[in-house]
Amino acid sequence: MRYHVAGRGPVCVLHPGGPGIGWDYLRMPLLEKKLTCVYVEPIGTGESGRLPEHPGGYSVDRYVEFVEALLDHLGVPDVHLLGHSHGGFVAQRYAIRHPDRLAGLILFDTAPLAGPEIMVDAAQNLERFLERYADRPEAQEAMATWKALATGTDEEYTASMRGLLPAYFADSRTVEAYDVMRTSLQAWAVTSDEGPWRHHDALAALHLPSLVLTGRWGFICGPRWGQELHETIPGSQLVVFENSGHMGHLEEPETFAAAVTGFVEQNLA
Known part of the structure; x- marks a missing residue:
């Protein structure tokens, strides 16, 4: 699995959505001014490798394994994990299983369930x-x-x-x-046989600084689910981008960068 590093400052690993969407739409130059952004190029996409069972086998659990391997490889403390859309599914499950590995969790236009x-x-x-x-x-x-x-x-x-x-x-x-x-924009037809799931109970027991970001006009994984995540995760913060859909980092980049960097700086103060 390839990854791309840009910026300087505390480390934030960013996992794109899809699954199967190229990573580069998630590039955030304003965020890179204050954070070291590590962009995941998920398995099965772009120049990353494919699973032996490609196009099948790309479950949330499989992506979680690769996030764990990446954090082991980076070997840096106090990492924040940002997941967008389907990448938010991955980030949630990683945080549920390995909360001790993260300084904070950032869930961007995602949902606490799949179904x-x-x-x-x-x-x-x-x-x-x-x-x-x-x-x-x-x-x-x-x-x-x-x-x-x-x-x-x-x-x-x-x-x-x-x-x-x-x-x-x-x-x-x-x-x-x-x-x-x-x-x-490029997409790769990766698939998974994983059925519907719900993270509500596990998220309700999660004690990890968490930031939920959602666009008011999001068409998929929109504000309904952002509110539900916020209400489920103890002590979480919620930011709603009033002039954005599913791409708040592109539609309101200054506001988005301020929300994320403020959250990270607060956690590491």
Whole structure:
């Protein structure tokens, strides 16, 4: 598994979402001004290796094993772990199993469970997205992509994610790098036979400084789940980005960086 290091300061390991999405969308230059950001390039994607059973076998537990190996390899104390979307599933489970290895947990646009509830909520949020931007071709394309979602091959998954991408933003037209991101976005059709799960009981027993970040207009793993995470994890902090969807680090980068660096500095003071 490859990883990429940028910045200077306390160490924050960042795990992207998907699963199967390239890591580079998660790059955060403003965060790198105050933190050493270690970006995970998850197994099965990009230049990282593939599992012997590829495209299968990519369970949350498997990703957790690789996070553990990475932290062993880095050998640095006081690490914060940030997980975005599906990467937040991985970060939660890692924190539940190895709370002593972390200085803090940062859950960014993710949820405390995986199952049909996520998809029902996402479908409802996508309908609201279409209502807001009914006159925009990209909104129509996102809905059409959702209804005919194809993820069986790398090419199909990449095309689907590019078609859906506008729905991941409160307003993609306000994001300077949107067009470049959409063109360069790559996805790999990794799969897992892991069934639905819930982390609520384990998170309720977690005693680890935790920050929950969510965008008000998130279409998948949106504010409903951020609030639920905050209410479940004892002593957690919640930050809602009022002008963001699923990509608060791109839509409100200054506010996002301030929230994360403030949390890290508070924990290490």
